[in-house]
Amino acid sequence: QAQDAAAGEKVFAQCRACHQIGPTAKNAVGPQLNGVIGRHSGSVEGYNYSPANKNSGLTWDEATFREYIKDPRAKVPGxxxxxxxxxxxxRINDLVAYLKSFDAS
Ligand code: HEM
Structure with missing residues (x-):
């Protein structure tokens, strides 16, 4: 199935209440999400993670991220x-395409 980053930007509206992405992104309610696909969990400097997220040992590769976003509390209890x-x-396909369009910075 095609991944459509423009459609994914619309999906990301749900995330924007808590997450920033892009060149000026800062940590907010949640950590900034630049480069998140492929990033190790709990690794954004200066963000105060829960122990559950910090110690999950997960890497947000595409497969793991997809499982997580379907049911965050199932994948990372706590x-x-x-x-x-x-x-x-x-919608997950499109969201992943959008997230991948922002490198770590
Ligand atoms: C953590 C993605 C929606 C608040 C995370 C992480 C990812 C993520 C990948 C782990 C980051 C890391 O380990 O560095 C998303 C996406 C969303 C979304 C793609 C939309 C589909 C939200 C919303 C909120 C939120 C709506 C607030 C109501 C948080 C918080 C954390 C977090 C507080 C830190 C969790 C912890 O330390 O336990 N998010 N998120 N997120 N997100 Fe979201």
Missing amino acids: TKMVYAGLKDEQ
Whole structure:
């Protein structure tokens, strides 16, 4: 299935309440998400993670991220991210394309 970053930007509206992305992104309620696909969990400097996220040992490769975003509290029990989850595979595809368009900075 195609991944559409422009459609993913619209999906990211749900995340923007808590996360920033892009050249001027700062940590907010949640950590900034530049380069998140491929990033080690709990690794953004200056962000105060929960122990659950910090110590999860996960790397946000595409497969792991997809599982996480479907049901964050199932994948990381004890996470302080309050988000019910995104179930629709096409919307997840598009979201991943959008996230991948921002390198770590
Ligand atoms: C953590 C993605 C929505 C608040 C994270 C992490 C990812 C992520 C990948 C782990 C980051 C890391 O380990 O560095 C997303 C995406 C969202 C979304 C793609 C939308 C689909 C939200 C929303 C909120 C939120 C709506 C607030 C209501 C947080 C918080 C953490 C977090 C507080 C830190 C968790 C902890 O330390 O336990 N998010 N998130 N996120 N997110 Fe989200």
